[in-house]
Amino acid sequence: MTIKPIKSAADYQKALDRMERIFDAKKGSKEGDELEILGILLDNYEKEHFPINLPDPVEAIKFRMEQLNYSQTDLAKIIGVRSRASEILNKKRKLSLEMIRQLHSKLNIPTEVLIQAY
Numbered sequence: 001m002t003i004k005p006i007k008s009a010a011d012y013q014k015a016l017d018r019m020e021r022i023f024d025a026k027k028g029s030k031e032g033d034e035l036e037i038l039g040i041l042l043d044n045y046e047k048e049h050f051p052i053n054l055p056d057p058v059e060a061i062k063f064r065m066e067q068l069n070y071s072q073t074d075l076a077k078i079i080g081v082r083s084r085a086s087e088i089l090n091k092k093r094k095l096s097l098e099m100i101r102q103l104h105s106k107l108n109i110p111t112e113v114l115i116q117a118y
Contacts, residue, residue, distance in 0.1 A: 006045040064107045078106045
C-alpha cells in the first residue's frame with residue numbers, strides 16, 4: 001500500500017482508479033484500510049477543487065414544498081399569512097428569524113441554507 005497526497009488531477013484520477021479496483025475490500029483488511037484512507041484523501045481533494053455551494057434559500061423552500069406536495073397555502077400556515085408566503089416565494093420579502101425557525105422546524109430545511117442572503 002503506497003498512499004500519497006493527492007496534489008494534481010492525475011493523482012486524483014489514479015486514486016479514483018485504485019479505489020474502484022479495491023471498492024469491495026473487507027473492512028479491517030489491508031485493502032480495506034487503503035480504501036478508507038483513499039476515501040478521506042479523495043473527499044478532501046473534491047471539497048477543495050469541486051466545492052458545492054448551498055442552494056438559494058427560496059429555491060430550497062420551493063424544492064422542499066414540491067417534495068412534500070405542499071401548496072402556497074400550506075407554506076402560509078407555517079409562516080403566517082398567505083400574502084407573506086407569496087412575497088417570499090417571489091423574493092419580494094426577506095425571511096425573518098421566526099420564519100427561518102418555523103421553516104427549519106416544520107420543513108426540516110437546514111438553517112445554514114435559510115440564513116443566506118438572496
